Amino acid sequence: DIQMTQSPSSLSASVGDRVTITCRASQSIITYVNWFQQKPGKAPKLLIYAASNLQGGVPSRFSGSGSGTDFTLTISNLQPEDFATYYCQQSSSTPLTFGGGTKVEIK
């Protein structure tokens, strides 16, 4: 099984900050990584698919990069509605594993 190691597990940031979350796969997954945002009590929401493709309707301050084993989600100009938990997921092979999550909190 492919393990997804996400870091940090939590971070504090201020509105307007640039935030970077990383995910490392235990083996190459080319660009088969997706990023999700989840707010308390709500279902996750797809932000980025295939490492760098912005899902429709997602603000352009969200971006993704990487290939192989190392991937990054960047939120530029953090907004109040961005405080949430973020997950990476690999879709290279089953089981389709998720990272442990990164909780972005208000500083």
Added chain:
Amino acid sequence: EVQLVESGGGLVQPGGSLRLSCAASGFTVSSNNMNWVRQAPGKGLEWVSIIYSGDSTYYADSVKGRFTISRDNSKNMVYLQMNRLRADDTAVYYCARGGFSRSIDSWGQGTLVTVSS
């Protein structure tokens, strides 16, 4: 508009069974990969199972041999039959549609399964 509505969750004793249902609208389940993903209270996301548009099915090791995913194309429904339930199966179960690059692009609101005596 794509919509997924789960039902069938509830309280069940260890060793018991439950069948979750997912009613899809706005698209056809037969043409899409469909997933079940769960989230234990206060924990992260755990992928459970997928049924591909070509009918292949796959499971997480933690549920293999106990859970079965299926779909009814005539009803546009997806199901998760859960047998031999354990306390660590307690979670919110989400039905979710596969998207581009085998991502998950649409999610239901989730249904809570509690396994406890």
